[in-house]
Amino acid sequence: MTQDTPTTTYEQFASVASEYGIEPRRVEPNGVAEAVTEMLDPPAVGTQLPWEDATLPDGVTTEPTPADLRAATTGVTAASLAIAEYGSIVLDADEDGSDSVSLFNDLHVAVLHEDDIVPDMATAFEQFGERLRETRESAIIATGPSATADMGALVNGAHGPKQVEVIVVS
Amino acid sequence: MSSRESKAEHIRRIMATEGAAVGENTRGFNQGRYESVAKLEDYEELKDEARAIKEDAIERLPELVEEVRAVVEENGGTVYLAEDAADANRYIREVCDAQDATRLVKSKSMTSEELEVNEALESGGIEVIETDLGEWVLQVAEEAPSHIVAPAIHKSREEIARLFNEYFDPEEELETAQELTEFAREHLGELIEGADVGMTGANFVTADSGTIALVTSEGNARKCVTVPETQIAVAGVEKIVPSVEELRPFIELIGRSGTGQDITSYISLFTPPVDSPTVDFDRPEEPIAGGDTAGDREFHLVLIDNGRMAMREDDDLRETLYCIRCSACANTCANFQSVGGHAFGGETYSGGIATGWEAGVHGLDSAGEFNDLCTGCSRCVPACPVQIDIPWINTVVRDRLNSGEDVPLEVLVEGLTPDAETEGPGLQKRLFGNVETLAKLGSAFAPLSNWAANSRPASAVLERVAGVAGERNLPAFQRTTLRDWMDQREAVPALDPDRKVVLYPDLYTNYMFVDRGKAAVRTLEALGVEVLVPAAPGSGRAPLSQGMISTARRQAEGVADALDPYLEEGYDVVVIEPSDLAMFRDDYSRLLPEREAELFAEHSYELLEYVYGLLSNGANVEVLDTTSGEETVAYHSHCQQRTLGLEPYSVEVLTECGYTVTTSDVECCGMAGSFGYKEQYYDLAMDVGSRLEAQLREADADHVVASGTSCTDQIGDLLGQEPRHVVELVAPPEET
Numbered sequence: 001m002t003q004d005t006p007t008t009t010y011e012q013f014a015s016v017a018s019e020y021g022i023e024p025r026r027v028e029p030n031g032v033a034e035a036v037t038e039m040l041d042p043p044a045v046g047t048q049l050p051w052e053d054a055t056l057p058d059g060v061t062t063e064p065t066p067a068d069l070r071a072a073t074t075g076v077t078a079a080s081l082a083i084a085e086y087g088s089i090v091l092d093a094d095e096d097g098s099d100s101v102s103l104f105n106d107l108h109v110a111v112l113h114e115d116d117i118v119p120d121m122a123t124a125f126e127q128f129g130e131r132l133r134e135t136r137e138s139a140i141i142a143t144g145p146s147a148t149a150d151m152g153a154l155v156n157g158a159h160g161p162k163q164v165e166v167i168v169v170s
Numbered sequence: 171m172s173s174r175e176s177k178a179e180h181i182r183r184i185m186a187t188e189g190a191a192v193g194e195n196t197r198g199f200n201q202g203r204y205e206s207v208a209k210l211e212d213y214e215e216l217k218d219e220a221r222a223i224k225e226d227a228i229e230r231l232p233e234l235v236e237e238v239r240a241v242v243e244e245n246g247g248t249v250y251l252a253e254d255a256a257d258a259n260r261y262i263r264e265v266c267d268a269q270d271a272t273r274l275v276k277s278k279s280m281t282s283e284e285l286e287v288n289e290a291l292e293s294g295g296i297e298v299i300e301t302d303l304g305e306w307v308l309q310v311a312e313e314a315p316s317h318i319v320a321p322a323i324h325k326s327r328e329e330i331a332r333l334f335n336e337y338f339d340p341e342e343e344l345e346t347a348q349e350l351t352e353f354a355r356e357h358l359g360e361l362i363e364g365a366d367v368g369m370t371g372a373n374f375v376t377a378d379s380g381t382i383a384l385v386t387s388e389g390n391a392r393k394c395v396t397v398p399e400t401q402i403a404v405a406g407v408e409k410i411v412p413s414v415e416e417l418r419p420f421i422e423l424i425g426r427s428g429t430g431q432d433i434t435s436y437i438s439l440f441t442p443p444v445d446s447p448t449v450d451f452d453r454p455e456e457p458i459a460g461g462d463t464a465g466d467r468e469f470h471l472v473l474i475d476n477g478r479m480a481m482r483e484d485d486d487l488r489e490t491l492y493c494i495r496c497s498a499c500a501n502t503c504a505n506f507q508s509v510g511g512h513a514f515g516g517e518t519y520s521g522g523i524a525t526g527w528e529a530g531v532h533g534l535d536s537a538g539e540f541n542d543l544c545t546g547c548s549r550c551v552p553a554c555p556v557q558i559d560i561p562w563i564n565t566v567v568r569d570r571l572n573s574g575e576d577v578p579l580e581v582l583v584e585g586l587t588p589d590a591e592t593e594g595p596g597l598q599k600r601l602f603g604n605v606e607t608l609a610k611l612g613s614a615f616a617p618l619s620n621w622a623a624n625s626r627p628a629s630a631v632l633e634r635v636a637g638v639a640g641e642r643n644l645p646a647f648q649r650t651t652l653r654d655w656m657d658q659r660e661a662v663p664a665l666d667p668d669r670k671v672v673l674y675p676d677l678y679t680n681y682m683f684v685d686r687g688k689a690a691v692r693t694l695e696a697l698g699v700e701v702l703v704p705a706a707p708g709s710g711r712a713p714l715s716q717g718m719i720s721t722a723r724r725q726a727e728g729v730a731d732a733l734d735p736y737l738e739e740g741y742d743v744v745v746i747e748p749s750d751l752a753m754f755r756d757d758y759s760r761l762l763p764e765r766e767a768e769l770f771a772e773h774s775y776e777l778l779e780y781v782y783g784l785l786s787n788g789a790n791v792e793v794l795d796t797t798s799g800e801e802t803v804a805y806h807s808h809c810q811q812r813t814l815g816l817e818p819y820s821v822e823v824l825t826e827c828g829y830t831v832t833t834s835d836v837e838c839c840g841m842a843g844s845f846g847y848k849e850q851y852y853d854l855a856m857d858v859g860s861r862l863e864a865q866l867r868e869a870d871a872d873h874v875v876a877s878g879t880s881c882t883d884q885i886g887d888l889l890g891q892e893p894r895h896v897v898e899l900v901a902p903p904e905e906t
Contacts, residue, residue, distance in 0.1 A: 047459075063458075063460075064457065065458065066363075066449050066450060066451045066453070066458060067455055069458065086432060086433050088433060093396070094445055094446065095446070095460075096447075098446075099392060099446045100396055103392050103393065121422050125415050125417060126415060129378075129413060129414040129415040132414050132439065132441055133378050136245050136441045138381070138438070138439055140438045140439065141421070141439070143432075143433045143434070144435055146387065146388055146435055147387050147388070148303050148304075148387060148388045149195075149320070149429075150303035150304035150307065150322055150388075151307075151327060151354070152325075152327025152347045155347050158354075158387065159301070159358070159388045159389035159392075159393055160389025160392070
């Protein structure tokens with residue numbers, strides 16, 4: 001008889017995300033800046049992270065202009081939620097321009113807090129329901145890179161990033 | 171050229187030019203669907219939930235429209251309820267004009283195709299750019315979508331490369347999918363940067379928050395929403411769901427059901443006007459955030475009626491409004507896999523459900539262009555995430571189309587069409603719909619009738635007058651029917667008085683394939699069952715497949731009259747022909763009173779399902795014709811049998827009898843009742859069949875067996891040798 005290995009929500013998230021070419025890296029809050037630096041491909045733009053001890057490194061231009069956005073190779077943003085069973089991260093379309101920063105560049109580095117990984121879609125939608133009714137905000141469930149098969153074969157990086165990396169703050 | 175000939179020619183041309191690309195892509199999606207939904211533990215529950223949400227939403231639609239209007243206005247947007255396409259286009263044009271817009275960028279939206287909004291805007295001097303890569307390819311090629319999710323599915327990479335190299339004349343020739351995608355991204359990226367208005371569709375609109383859910387993979391919809399200041403979303407009124415939470419089953423089902431992806435790259439839940447600052451590339455050095463454009467977003471939700479509210483009142487078309495446009499019905503359809511949406515589609519929509527959409531939004535004529543391509547094989551039914559009875563919608567629309575057709579009264583076939591149709595389906599449909607009369611006559615005059623029907627002159631007349639493909643050999647009628655044989659022999663006493671069945675004498679078994687009927691009787695009796703074969707009319711399948719609903723109902727009532735006394739006495743009804751069983755189990759709920767239909771649904775069994783049940787309850791398999799384990803069988807299950815979930819029983823019984831079984835995995839053999847007999851569809855039916863032929867030849871088995879009459883006919887034509895019914899392989903030998 002085989003015994004199932006107990007899987008944490010994080011492990012499930014990491015395992016499913018890896019099917020989309022994402023190998024999440026788990027770091028302490030004060031290790032975020034270093035991890036971002038290692039992962040990014042300059043030039044990079046970003047929007048501020050919402051956690052006190054986790055900051056972006058100097059190499060990331062925050063409050064980018066359209067010219068910065070156009071020139072950048074990497075965009076760094078926070079993800080407000082992740083859905084383990086789908087390997088998905090949830091991006092915000094906020095006033096800082098996170099939607100554009102996570103979308104326009106070849107590489108998107110998302111920073112996620114481990115506490116914000118929920119197990120399944122049902123749990124995620126319970127949260128969306130309350131949040132969207134309350135705040136009338138927007139949310140984007142992003143799974144893997146942007147992709148298209150319209151040109152005769154599957155290609156990553158249609159209008160959005162070719163590659164996505166995830167840093168998990170624990 | 172007759173209309174049948176020109177239709178055949180059109181289908182041949184589409185198969186030759188687009189069939190390969192469409193086939194490869196749709197079969198890939200279909201296979202992906204099977205794999206992806208298999209990972210869901212609660213797949214059936216999710217479908218039930220999705221169905222219930224749609225039923226509720228469409229029921230309460232007027233109220234939900236008002237809720238959406240209130241919440242979107244509260245959010246700072248505007249809602250316009252457009253009566254029809256012209257009304258919607260006029261409004262959209264006014265919004266653009268008010269912005270002095272010169273360029274509008276669009277993400278993919280079938281509803282906008284329905285409106286033909288591009289043409290309406292372009293005639294007003296507004297440049298419209300499709301930013302979905304597939305849609306953009308079609309815009310450049312000036313072609314229409316061939317698939318509701320992957321619009322350029324009919325184009326190969328080579329064709330797209332040729333198109334782009336000629337049209338854009340790039341410095342370096344484009345060749346790979348990667349190069350083509352990068353070129354498109356660059357080119358479209360610049361066009362988006364300078365756009366004044368962004369237009370999206372909506373997969374769903376929530377009435378509690380005014381959120382627009384967009385299911386995409388490329389990211390162009392996000393750009394179309396974020397970059398320009400003004401956003402327009404066009405959505406059919408049926409896209410409204412009551413709450414955000416109720417999006418969940420659809421989000422879990424839509425990608426899996428459509429392209430076989432567990433989830434698409436982006437599920438955008440935009441609550442417009444969105445908070446994101448616009449990206450103004452005319453002011454490249456001003457930070458995006460906090461700029462003065464941030465609060466100036468404009469949002470217009472254009473809800474489209476265009477016939478939908480009338481569909482809602484129509485008991486048969488209403489279900490169409492539950493459709494989430496996932497494309498599962500197209501991908502799973504054997505005919506669609508061969509021709510795609512340029513043959514199996516109307517003005518806007520394509521695939522099985524398109525009949526409902528086209529009839530509802532563009533009218534019956536548009537649906538009539540392609541409605542015949544639904545053979546009623548029912549493989550789309552279990553694939554549909556909202557459980558729409560797509561074959562029924564096709565049948566109803568066919569019936570409505572029939573009512574408008576003239577009936578040519580040819581002397582030759584007068585008397586062969588004693589149907590109950592008050593207005594006329596065409597002659598071809600009536601011939602196939604009234605196959606019962608034909609069968610009775612054919613049997614009475616056999617073997618003369620067989621020589622006559624398959625003789626060259628008769629075959630030519632049948633083709634010219636009724637459109638029966640000359641290439642087909644018609645099944646041979648038997649002089650001694652199954653019922654005659656039963657009457658003439660001595661009754662076999664039952665071993666177990668509680669096991670008594672009525673074997674339904676379907677037309678094919680009774681008049682043509684009498685041997686399989688005898689094999690069925692021998693098998694059941696050997697397993698200890700009392701078998702009766704009472705007189706009963708055709709099940710109604712043949713007329714139903716031709717859209718002759720009143721005739722089908724009359725026959726169903728006849729079957730009920732004939733079999734009710736037995737059902738009341740506790741007999742089970744065993745059915746050989748899967749398409750007739752599907753009538754008893756499913757379609758009768760639409761043709762007979764509820765209690766009557768339930769009786770049939772509960773007490774009817776497919777023959778091998780019943781045999782399996784007997785074996786599981788202790789009957790001895792050794793009384794059947796078993797083998798020692800060296801022999802192999804290639805088995806093709808019938809489409810409707812598979813939809814009923816009954817394929818495994820035949821496989822199990824064959825296995826228990828000692829055979830090693832390989833099964834085909836094509837959705838349909840291509841014959842699909844009378845479809846493949848029709849002159850105009852012969853080539854298509856053979857193209858569909860070619861994949862089954864390849865699988866059967868590949869299996870290289872000692873025996874080829876199938877379950878349906880049309881399957882055995884088709885396989886006979888494909889392999890040059892008629893396969894047997896499963897029961898003929900396992901039945902105990904005839905006593906001599």
